[in-house]
Amino acid sequence: MKENEILALLQKYQEGTLSNEDQDKLDAWYLHKASTSNLQLSDYELEDSYELLKSKLPLQAEPKVIRLWPRVAVAASIALLLGTGIFYFTKPKEQIIQVTEKAQEIAPGGTRGILTLSNGKQIILANISAKDTIAKEGEEVTIKMGANGVITYIINPDADASKNNPNAFNTLSTPTGGQYNIVLADGTKVYLNAVSSIKYPTQFNGDKRLVELEGEAYFEVAKNKNKPFIVKSDNQSIEVLGTHFNVHAYANESVVKTTLLEGSVAVSFKNQKSILKPGQQSNVSDNFTKIKIREVDTDEAIAWKNGRFKFDNADLKTVMRQLERWYGIKVEYRGDVSDVRFSGGTFMNKNLSEVLKVLELSNIKFKVEGRTIIVYP
Template sequence: MKRMNQAAIISIIEKYAQGILLSQEEEVLLTSWMQQVKPSAFQALLDQCENIPDTFRAYPQMPDTFKATLEARIDQQEQQEKVDSHTGIFYLYGKKIAVAATIALMVIAGSFVYKHYRAGGKEVVAQQQPQNTDPAPGGNRAVLTLADGSTIVLDSAKNGVLSQQGNTQVIKLSNGQLAYNASKSNGEAPFNTITTPNGGQYHIELPDGTGVWLNAASSLRFPASFSGATRTVELIGEGYFEVAKNAAMPFIVQSKEATVEVLGTHFNMNAYEEEGVIKTTLLEGAVKFHDKTAVLRLIPGQQGQLFRNGTMQLIKDADVDQAVAWKNGYFQFDGIDLAALIRQIARWYNLEVVYEDKVPEREFTGKISRTVYLSEVIKALELSDVHCRLNGNRLIVMP
């Protein structure tokens, strides 16, 4: 390996170990290197890395433990006639599961996953590629329903002006984003609805310049232009909002049971009906989160929760990164129960879920890329003793 390339790899490893997202070029370089490197060279390079957590050095310093752990995983997977690959970092009750030095360093958002291990005295390099039946991750998919009931499939629509509604143009930009170009109007504006399916997400800029990112299985109803005393929209599911400032016209998000009022701010609202709680997490600015009887005033870093029984709760030190992880391309969990975890996966991969037995009462903490194929997510679950199989688009969770 050339000295310049070696220095670049060290820099990339240090970035990855510190949780810094890699650029596409860095992912390609690291992936290419992982195809060629031998375990001894891998260890030597790790020794040269200065800015990495001790967990990345722990296993190399314990060769006997490392060997035993790795051989156990190899034996288990050979019985299943599969080669183990593990994308993402998955934890159970805060404990890292089945991670060894040569498995830990993976390109989470890369298109291939490589693993190096010793078996029978020979080095084996495994490349995991998705099968044709392996569900792909979700993507930018949505349908726009106009005021007259006509619909536009946004992911297949051409760039440019999609519709003219009164004084408002609906435009699909070159980056796939939907934007509204509205001039002032004194009349009542028509309402539009953007809907994402299971396996879809979408970014829209509302007529006032507010940016909205919709998660899977969600919808947003909004006017083609804002007029009157407020800017009111209706949310089903989950959305992240970067609200354009307008002190004279508050921005209001209504869900079935809760309302958020803001002037200009960044926040995430999770209002899926199948979940037991509506959550609003504030990143910037200030909001009022309320139902018909109670009000919570949030400051950045806080989360308001409204439970289905009407109880409200304020989380003063909320995990903001977890709340917006979906927007940034990750599943991120912290003490989540299995059923809630599976619901997130099912929405993104467009799955029907069947439990062969009662749902195990277990909690999970971890982080998995939303860009990988479903098989990689299932393997991460398997490493935490959650057993699943796929039958068409039906995910069967086994005891």
């Protein structure tokens, strides 16, 4: 059919006057287009594109929508040629059929981690089934995957202690868009945020329990009065006997933040030591001359552990860095956003587009180009 004939049929559809014969002609035209297209969609995308097609047609009489291509097979075929876009009817200076791209959704992160053993072997944890034995470190330590997907270290009480390897360290790391949980040999629970790593001994011998952290983690330290638990991150050291706290120590963040939820911790930095009380947060930085302590909303500090984004007057770049780590995106700024602050939050299991809608409530504009997010003030 010629273009003017197609436009005439679409006009009749818009007016609700399309006859059965004309409807068959329009179906046939779409089917022909589908057969000559090399684009393919999944069943889900077909249905989604078809719904988008209907929403794009500027219908004037809503009750007349009832008979839009009633045959499901025909509807699917119509959607087939659309690829990631959709045909819709518009009326600029001259009537044409245009194609508009459907924005690709950027999905949230999930449970992903990499375990590096003392011999350098790396294990992708996403491929391990629950209750599997992942590896052994000598005769003394068995590493298992718990039923809830948590890595657990089990000490063999019958092993010959003289054969213990004091230098056996493992490292758990998470990629962009990954989080993972682990129970260390002493029973300490560690929740590791995205783009983070923790290095720890396979069993805690000696008079202290020392681990090294890069990135962010929440600790529930098993109590042991005779063996302090120490977390080293950057130039900071945290010493506890048994408590719950969060450490935020990313390389691309200028401030290392330690937030205490219960118990007490001693934060050491530049030959200084400060004791935190529950509800307090210490801030240390190479730009500071001393440790800064302030009262904070602890729910905000550990929101990530509970599957949420939560911000209280946070600057926009801090917010966007968190989205970069979770969604694997790159952020570019067009204009000065240094004075933009954001308060609020949403769930981390949402697609990025839904999170950006929340941020837009602060009068920020976003443009998505692939996996690059352009921010306009």
